[in-house]
Amino acid sequence: xxxxxxxxxxxxDTDGAPLDEAFTPRQEEVLxxxxxxxxxxxxxxxxxxxxxxxxxxxxxxxxxxxxxxxGVLAAMIAYQASKVRVAVGGPAxxxxxxxxxxxxxxxxxxxxxxxxxxxxxALNRLAIGQASREGSRLGDLLVARGRRAVSTRAKALLExxxxxxxxxxxxxxxxxxxxYGLIVRDMHVRLMxxxxxxxxHSDQAMANHVAGAVDQFFRLYGADAKP
Amino acid sequence: xxxxxxxxxxxxDTDGAPLDEAFTPRQEEVLxxxxxxxxxxxxxxxxxxxxxxxxxxxxxxxxxxxxxxxGVLAAMIAYQASKVRVAVGGPAxxxxxxxxxxxxxxxxxxxxxxxxxxxxxALNRLAIGQASREGSRLGDLLVARGRRAVSTRAKALLExxxxxxxxxxxxxxxxxxxxYGLIVRDMHVRLMxxxxxxxxHSDQAMANHVAGAVDQFFRLYGADAKP
DNA sequence: TGCGTACCGTACCGTTCGGTACGGTGTCAA
DNA sequence: TTGACACCGTACCGAACGGTACGGTACGCA
Numbered sequence: 001x002x003x004x005x006x007x008x009x010x011x012x013d014t015d016g017a018p019l020d021e022a023f024t025p026r027q028e029e030v031l032x033x034x035x036x037x038x039x040x041x042x043x044x045x046x047x048x049x050x051x052x053x054x055x056x057x058x059x060x061x062x063x064x065x066x067x068x069x070x071g072v073l074a075a076m077i078a079y080q081a082s083k084v085r086v087a088v089g090g091p092a093x094x095x096x097x098x099x100x101x102x103x104x105x106x107x108x109x110x111x112x113x114x115x116x117x118x119x120x121x122a123l124n125r126l127a128i129g130q131a132s133r134e135g136s137r138l139g140d141l142l143v144a145r146g147r148r149a150v151s152t153r154a155k156a157l158l159e160x161x162x163x164x165x166x167x168x169x170x171x172x173x174x175x176x177x178x179x180y181g182l183i184v185r186d187m188h189v190r191l192m193x194x195x196x197x198x199x200x201h202s203d204q205a206m207a208n209h210v211a212g213a214v215d216q217f218f219r220l221y222g223a224d225a226k227p
Numbered sequence: 228x229x230x231x232x233x234x235x236x237x238x239x240d241t242d243g244a245p246l247d248e249a250f251t252p253r254q255e256e257v258l259x260x261x262x263x264x265x266x267x268x269x270x271x272x273x274x275x276x277x278x279x280x281x282x283x284x285x286x287x288x289x290x291x292x293x294x295x296x297x298g299v300l301a302a303m304i305a306y307q308a309s310k311v312r313v314a315v316g317g318p319a320x321x322x323x324x325x326x327x328x329x330x331x332x333x334x335x336x337x338x339x340x341x342x343x344x345x346x347x348x349a350l351n352r353l354a355i356g357q358a359s360r361e362g363s364r365l366g367d368l369l370v371a372r373g374r375r376a377v378s379t380r381a382k383a384l385l386e387x388x389x390x391x392x393x394x395x396x397x398x399x400x401x402x403x404x405x406x407y408g409l410i411v412r413d414m415h416v417r418l419m420x421x422x423x424x425x426x427x428h429s430d431q432a433m434a435n436h437v438a439g440a441v442d443q444f445f446r447l448y449g450a451d452a453k454p
Numbered sequence: 455t456g457c458g459t460a461c462c463g464t465a466c467c468g469t470t471c472g473g474t475a476c477g478g479t480g481t482c483a484a
Numbered sequence: 485t486t487g488a489c490a491c492c493g494t495a496c497c498g499a500a501c502g503g504t505a506c507g508g509t510a511c512g513c514a
Contacts, residue, residue, distance in 0.1 A: 026491090042359025048472060058492045059473075069472065122359065124416070129356030131421035132269025132349065139420035178443065181408035188416055189351070193366035194358035216405065219452075220443055253461090275502060285462045286503075296502065 023079060027065055030055040031079040034072060039122045043129055046072065070136075073126060077138060080123055081145030084114070100166050101214060107157055108183045108210035109203075111150060115188050116200040120146075125192055151176065169221050178220065182213040250306060254292050257282040258306040261299060266349045270356055273299065300353060301368060307350055308372030311341065327393050328441060334384055335410045335437035336430075338377060342415050343427040347373075352419055378403065396448050405447065409440040 023031065033055035037045045048069060052059045066072045095103065114120055127142040154176050161167040169175040187197050199209040219225060250258065260282035264272045275296060279286045293299045322330065341347055354369040381403050388394040396402040414424045426436040446452060 038359075043356065044360070047470085049470095052493090056492080058494090060475085060493095061491060063473070064490095124420075125355050125359055128352050128416075128419045129270065131419060132265075132352055133271070136421075139422065143417065143420055143422060177412045178409065181410075181412035182405065183408075184413065185404045185408035186411065186415070188413070189355075190370065192355045192358060193351075193370055194363075195366065195370060216447055219447060225446075274500085276500090279463090283462080285464090287463095287505085288461060290503070291460090 023075070026057075027075075028079065030057055030062070030065070031072075031076055034076050035080065035119060035122070038076065038126060039118045042122070043073075043126050048072075073130070073138060074141060077123055077127065077141050077145065080119060081142075081149075084146065084149060094164050095160075097166055100161055100164060101218070103157060104161070104179075104214045104217070105207070105210050107154060108179075108214060109206055111154075111180075111183060112187070112200055112206050112210065114150070115184065116191055116197070121191055124188075128192070154179065165223055167218075167221050168223050168225065175221055179213075179217050182216050183210060250302070253284075254302075255306065257284055257289070257292070258299075258303055261303050262307065262346055262349070265303065265353060266345045269349070270300075270353050275299075297363075300357070300365060304350055304354065304365060304368050304372060307346060308369075308376075311373065311376065321391050322387075324393055327388055327391060328445070330384060331388070331406075331441045331444070332434070332437050334381060335406075335441060336433055338381075338407075338410060339414070339427055339433050339437065341377070342411065343418055343424070348418055351415075355419070381406065392450055394445075394448050395450050395452060402448055406440075406444050409443050410437060 030051070034046055034051050037051060037054055046069070048059050048062055051072065052062060062072060066075050123142060123146075127138040130136045131139045155172050158167060158169070158172055158175055158179070162169065162172075167175070187200060190197055191200065199205050257278070261273060261278050264278060264281055273296070275286050275289055278284075278299065279289060289299060293302050350369060350373075354365040357363045358366045382399050385394060385396070385399055385402055385406070389396065389399075394402070414427060417424055418427065426432050
């Protein structure tokens with residue numbers, strides 16, 4: 001069925017991904033077109049005929065490659081997640097306090113940038129819209145593929161800061177979720193609802209907000225914080 | 228099916244709601260049935276024929292009352308929001324520190340309870356799924372109807388705490404959003420994606436989490452916090 | 455008694471969409 | 485040249501859905 005012979009495996013994928021069905025270049029083109037349709041018109045814009053027309057392929061090929069329409073949606077999420085295979089943190093070397101703070105702020109800006117991106121918003125809207133349907137694992141797929149990446153990167157960053165003496169905490173997961181809450185607040189939901197969120201519009205506003213959030217985070221988890 | 232008594236215009240609605248189309252008891256029954264369909268099967272379960280069958284009404288009446296299918300969806304959000312017309316905070320009397328802290332925790336528990344409720348999740352999923360369609364104001368409707376209530380209640384609570392000397396902050400909106408982030412984190416999104424979130428399952432777990440979040444909030448905005 | 459109103463249940467129509475089938479084209483290998 | 489293969493474009497089908505129309509029924513009112 002899936003002959004992944006000429007899939008040039010970019011990036012070191014050594015952490016044993018669960019179901020890594022590599023897509024052929026042609027399939028990636030089709031999925032890219034599907035992403036475009038989704039971003040522009042939402043889930044209802046992803047019709048088999050419309051996608052075939054937009055991608056210059058036949059409906060027969062769609063069903064051969066992805067099984068059915070739900071397979072196309074799942075493949076879109078898997079494909080998009082494979083694109084965001086970010087470098088999972090640096091070597092976590094010892095860094096002075098101010099540069100480590102900049103690292104945290106960089107993570108926060110990256111996080112907000114990803115979350116407010118049109119593709120991410122469209123995929124999240126898709127998965128949430130499908131979450132009610134029983135037997136739909138798009139939500140799990142999205143959280144497994146997308147969130148895991150940012151989570152591992154952030155937790156590595158936090159533990160590096162702990163080892164370097166910049167931070168003090170017991171539960172890494174708890175510290176990460178607090179940082180997430182301080183940075184994102186309810187912006188993600190409001191963005192998905194279509195609202196304008198000023199703090200995500202300009203890089204300047206985003207940097208200002210993240211700086212404040214990281215400041216609060218240090219007051220809660222800094223090495224010189226109260227127990 | 229529970230037809231709670233037709234309480235038209237309960238609560239003092241003095242803040243000039245934009246479009247407050249009161250529904251007749253029969254219409255509320257239909258909207259209640261629509262809510263049930265939505266919670267169980269998502270947006271696709273709301274078909275005109277299916278709703279008419281579930282509510283024992285005719286399609287003709289649906290179109291007479293709500294205009295078209297989108298009108299039904301909008302009416303569902305307006306109706307649900309009208310049900311959650313919570314008492315907008317107490318008299319904000321001077322309260323000692325420990326009881327004020329309990330007030331904040333009560334707000335947090337209420338917030339998490341509402342957000343994790345099946346009806347709220349279904350409505351939010353609906354609004355988010357429709358947010359991509361141009362000219363759909365369901366998201367605005369939801370945020371205007373639902374979020375405004377919790378926001379005003381929380382901000383009144385925060386300013387009361389400030390006047391009582393328990394809190395110190397400049398920007399009320401900013402303080403509220405920080406509190407929201409500390410309490411909710413990314414649970415709302417994860418719940419909407421269909422994930423299991425332990426902190427929302429038992430009242431005990433919820434209370435524990437909220438207590439920790441309020442603790443963090445006091446360390447950031449308490450009267451004895453650093454500048 | 456008759457009439458208007460509001461409503462229910464059903465039948466109907468046009469459209470859209472998921473999914474399948476078929477003919478035609480380019481390519482590679484023997 | 486011949487065949488196998490992968491693919492495109494189009495046509496087609498059945499089902500589901502939004503929306504409309506019509507007949508029938510209960511109730512209030514003059």
